[in-house]
Amino acid sequence: MEENQRDAAAAGSEAGEEALVGNVNKLMVTPPGYTGVPRKGHLIFDACFESGNLGRVDYISEFEFDLFIRPDTCNPRFRVWFNFTLENVRETQRVIFNIVNFSKTKSLYRDGMSPVVKSTSRPKWQRLPAKNVYYYRCPDHRRNYVMSFAFCFDREDDVYQFAYCYPYTYSRLQHYLDSLERKNLDYVQRELLGLSVQQRRLDLLTITNPGGPGTHFMLFRHCCSILPTSPAGQHCSISVSRPSLRANVPLESAERLRKIH
Known part of the structure; x- marks a missing residue:
């Protein structure tokens, strides 16, 4: 995916959102102002691989993150696909991920579809339980549609990967x-x-x-x-x-x- 700026109309509809240029690359997300030694639970996000897509991560709390996906290569109005990895997790750490800049109002996520996940110790893609996935209008993002999913990490040494659906590069x-x-x-x-x-x-x-x-x-x-x-x-x-x-x-x-x- 080429480096593109999101169209002005879409950018204006997202409070505080800036142009997304490039995928995150081994980005460790820590609390604002934190200057100490990185520790387990400070998640490291990465999307610099083929079919990867994640342009920005905002820290909300230790248990919640807002994610911004990059637009399609030739049309900055379309923002749907995501695919990224996570590491440096803490065992039993439960996190909510909010993908806040989807461009679609209608989605199969509203009808029971859910993202897929795999890890280094479990390399086969599996769907997240539908009960842990929510697709809704969010007042914090000007009532745009947001897809949130909850996940509990169970192995500290694993690298986890999440995607919109089964990737085929x-x-x-x-x-x-x-x-x-x-x-x-x-x-x-x-x-x-x-x-x-x-x-x-x-x-x-x-x-x-x-x-x-x-x-x-x-x-x-x-x-x-x-x-x-x-x-x-x-x-x-x-x-x-x-x-x-x-x-x-x-x-x-x-x-x-x-x-x-």
């Missing part, structure tokens, strides 16, 4: 597509459509039956990430590994999901 997708090319599958063709603003590949996959004439139909699966939806690479992987899979989503459900997104 550009590098992982490219590695997967490269492996497909090496397999020379007869039903998959990979083409380069062009390059993104950041000079990354825009790939087109054609998945088809290379056989003789017969009755055919065409199915387009658009695998771009549309803001808060699950990473598109997951859909791409499913399409190729299970080419017979068809999208059988009831019309009513599809329309409802589009409204939420």
Whole structure:
């Protein structure tokens, strides 16, 4: 994600919020005015890695922090994705994290979805209990929508990672597509459509039956990430590994999901 400033309108709607330039990098957050030796429980935030996103952290108390996420690369009005790590935690430390500058009013968080978490000792992503996640209008932030979640750390030596949903990085997708090319599958063709603003590949996959004439139909699966939806690479992987899979989503459900997104 490139370094961008948030648009003036959005910045004006957040009391005291400044332009967010760059992700936090091993940022230890301590009480205001604290000059002593860092101790356990002074959380260290980091988002300087692929797919990471966290631009600012405000200390509210030892048990609460306000988090500001950076906007999309090409549109500073959209602020949805977050992905960051935490370390230097204290065992049994219970903390509330408030992501205070979401740009969306409608979110799956209002319908039971919750962020995902993993740690060095438990490397598999798991969803936080929905009862510990809250999506609401906050009077302290001009009634903008805030997503708060509570978490209790249980292992001091672990590094914890939190994300909006299951991350699927550009590098992982490219590695997967490269492996497909090496397999020379007869039903998959990979083409380069062009390059993104950041000079990354825009790939087109054609998945088809290379056989003789017969009755055919065409199915387009658009695998771009549309803001808060699950990473598109997951859909791409499913399409190729299970080419017979068809999208059988009831019309009513599809329309409802589009409204939420």
